[in-house]
Amino acid sequence: xxxxxxxxxxxxxxxxxxxxxxxxxxxxxxxxxxxxxxxxxxxxxxxxxxxxxxxxxxxxxxxxxxxxxxxxxxxxxxxxxxxxxxxxxxxxxxxxxxxxxxxxxxxxxxxxxxxxxxxxxxxxxxxxxxxxxxxxxxxxxxxxxxxxxxxxxxxxxxxxxxxxxxxxxxxxxxxxxxxxxxxxxxxxxxxxxxxxxxxxxxxxxxxxxxxxxxxxxxxxxxxxxxxxxxxxxxxxxxxxxxxxxxxxxxxxxxxxxxxxxxxxxxxxxxxxxxxxxxxxxxxxxxxxxxxxxxxxxxxxxxxxxxxxxxxxxxxxxxxxxxxxxxxxxxxxxxxxxxxxxxxxxxxxxxxxxxxxxxxxxxxxxxxxxxxxxxxxxxxxxxxxxxxxxxxxxxxxxxxxxxxxxxxxxxxx
Numbered sequence: 001x002x003x004x005x006x007x008x009x010x011x012x013x014x015x016x017x018x019x020x021x022x023x024x025x026x027x028x029x030x031x032x033x034x035x036x037x038x039x040x041x042x043x044x045x046x047x048x049x050x051x052x053x054x055x056x057x058x059x060x061x062x063x064x065x066x067x068x069x070x071x072x073x074x075x076x077x078x079x080x081x082x083x084x085x086x087x088x089x090x091x092x093x094x095x096x097x098x099x100x101x102x103x104x105x106x107x108x109x110x111x112x113x114x115x116x117x118x119x120x121x122x123x124x125x126x127x128x129x130x131x132x133x134x135x136x137x138x139x140x141x142x143x144x145x146x147x148x149x150x151x152x153x154x155x156x157x158x159x160x161x162x163x164x165x166x167x168x169x170x171x172x173x174x175x176x177x178x179x180x181x182x183x184x185x186x187x188x189x190x191x192x193x194x195x196x197x198x199x200x201x202x203x204x205x206x207x208x209x210x211x212x213x214x215x216x217x218x219x220x221x222x223x224x225x226x227x228x229x230x231x232x233x234x235x236x237x238x239x240x241x242x243x244x245x246x247x248x249x250x251x252x253x254x255x256x257x258x259x260x261x262x263x264x265x266x267x268x269x270x271x272x273x274x275x276x277x278x279x280x281x282x283x284x285x286x287x288x289x290x291x292x293x294x295x296x297x298x299x300x301x302x303x304x305x306x307x308x309x310x311x312x313x314x315x316x317x318x319x320x321x322x323x324x325x326x327x328x329x330x331x332x333x334x335x336x337x338x339x340x341x342x343x344x345x346x347x348x349x350x351x352x353x354x355x356x357x358x359x360x361x362x363x364x365x366x367x368x369x370x371x372x373x374x375x376x377x378x379x380x381x382x383x384x385x386x387x388x389x390x391x392x393x394x395x396x397x398x399x400x401x402x403x404x405x406x407x408x409x410x411x412x
Contacts, residue, residue, distance in 0.1 A: 012040050016051055024059045028052060028075060035082035042224060042293075046196045046328050049079060049092040054189045057096075057182060065104040065181070072096055073407070080409035085369065087294035087302065087331040090409045092192070094332070098401035099188040103181055192328070195383070199326030200228045202383035207233035210322060210381065215239040215286040218278075220310040223291030225324045227259050229381075230289070234266035242281055244273040244310060275306050278313050288314045290372070292325035296335045297396060299374030299389040301325075305367040311376040320378040327382050332396040332405045335371060344368065 010030045019027050031052055034040045040048055056075050062068045076093030083089060203225060211217060211233040219226050219241060230241060241263060245255040260270045273281060288310050294302040301323050311321050344365055380387045387395065396405075 010034065012044055012048060016048070019051060019055050024055055027055060028078065032078060032082040035079060035086070038083070040083075043196070043200070043326075045083070045086050046088045046092055046326075047193065049076075049089050050096075050189055050193045050196060052079065053092065053096045054186060054193075057185050057189065063178065065100060068100055068181075068185075069097055072100065073409075077409050085302075087296075088329055090407065091294075091328055091331055093409065094400050094404040094407055095192055095328070096185075096189060097404045097407070098399075099192070100181075100185055101401050101403065103184045103188065196326065196328050199328065199383040200225050203324055203326065203381055204228045204232035206381055206385060208236045210287070210379075210386070211237050211239055212286075213237050213239065216242065216284050218242040218244060218281070218285045218288045218310060218314075220244040220275075220278075220288070220290060220307050221304040222256065222259060222289075223304070223324075225326075226289055226291045229324055230259070230268075231262055231266070234263050234268040238267055240269045240271065242271050242273050242285065244275055244278060244306075275309060278310055279316075282313045282317045282319065285314070285317075285319055288319060288321045290321060290323050292323050292329055293369060295323070295325050295330050295380060295392070297332055297392065298334050299377060299380075299392055300335050301372040301374075301377060302335075302369055303372050305370050308370055308372045308376070311372055315376055321376055322379045322381055323372075323377050324381050327384060327395060327399060330382075330392065330396050330399065332400045 010033070012034060015027065015030050015034065031040075031048060034048075035045075053072055053075065056071055057068065060068075060071050062071060072093065076089065080086075080089045080093075207229050215237070217230070217239060219230060222230065222243065233239070243256050243260065255272050260272070263270050271281075290301070290303055290307045290311065292301045292303060296302075303323075314321050344367060374389055377389070380389070380392065382395075384395070
């Protein structure tokens with residue numbers, strides 16, 4: 001069960017440090033608790049899911065590939081139901097399931113090749129033809145050869161063992177094969193974790209190509225990926241950043257103060273805007289940079305609330321929109337009807353519940369994420385480089401198995 005006392009509520013850092021010491025079921029419940037309370041956000045979700053699935057592979061008991069796939073799928077279902085709007089959970093689960101299928105297929109092919117080599121080594125050698133002096137008619141030369149081939153075929157049929165005997169060595173080595181598969185899958189998950197942790201740095205590596213000296217760049221609610229991208233560009237370019245924010249600010253509070261300080265220290269000018277002032281500055285903007293929560297198969301993007309305002313304004317003025325996203329955020333499914341609307345959050349930041357009359361008289365909805373249609377996106381900048389909408393299907397096919405494309409981790 002989830003922790004009942006706030007003082008003992010886990011954090012993601014504590015959870016990741018305790019994964020090796022506590023039982024698997026307790027770790028899963030702790031992560032489910034954090035996801036339900038939205039204490040894990042953004043890029044940390046993918047990292048947490050990968051860590052948890054690694055523990056499932058390492059600690060759970062399974063005797064076959066199908067059992068392992070079922071355990072990974074069931075764990076992913078529990079985690080996805082705790083945060084239904086986070087598509088990255090299903091993405092990581094699909095990546096791990098595809099990894100298991102690939103490793104199992106490689107082991108199976110290696111076993112079949114070893115069996116073939118063993119069978120060939122048991123075949124008798126072909127007898128050599130004695131040398132005869134002088135010319136020999138063709139008919140006389142072909143007779144011994146045909147008899148030799150006939151004997152060889154007879155011997156090979158006799159050596160062939162029945163199906164039960166051929167499977168005996170595999171059954172004896174099943175435990176060793178499963179142990180090797182476990183190690184290979186763990187190594188593969190660690191590579192996925194490295195990819196997730198390095199994605200932002202790799203995306204930032206393309207910053208000086210996308211941003212030119214003198215550009216005016218609009219960043220709406222910059223995510224950590226966008227912030228790293230801008231800071232990397234500021235190390236080599238001199239440009240101006242419009243930082244737009246839709247959050248309510250306290251009097252005297254500067255939105256994204258930490259980012260402004262870093263950019264100003266690198267010689268980049270920053271201008272803070274309110275979301276209702278975007279259209280006035282859009283003619284001066286050269287490009288719009290947006291961070292993605294998920295990228296769907298049709299090219300649509302799940303973004304922070306308000307980003308679609310900036311993208312639509314950019315389209316009116318023919319300004320390019322660049323979406324930053326790691327490949328692990330690519331979801332090989334089309335968005336559902338629920339996704340194409342909005343994701344709603346708590347309204348306590350906008351309504352003071354101490355004022356009972358306002359609470360009773362008003363119905364306030366806090367939109368925390370929304371869907372951006374693909375026609376408003378010009379470039380998808382990933383850790384593999386800039387991509388267009390036509391290349392998304394190829395990237396997804398390279399990273400997901402066809403068996404897992406239609407995997408659903410949500411209850412009907």
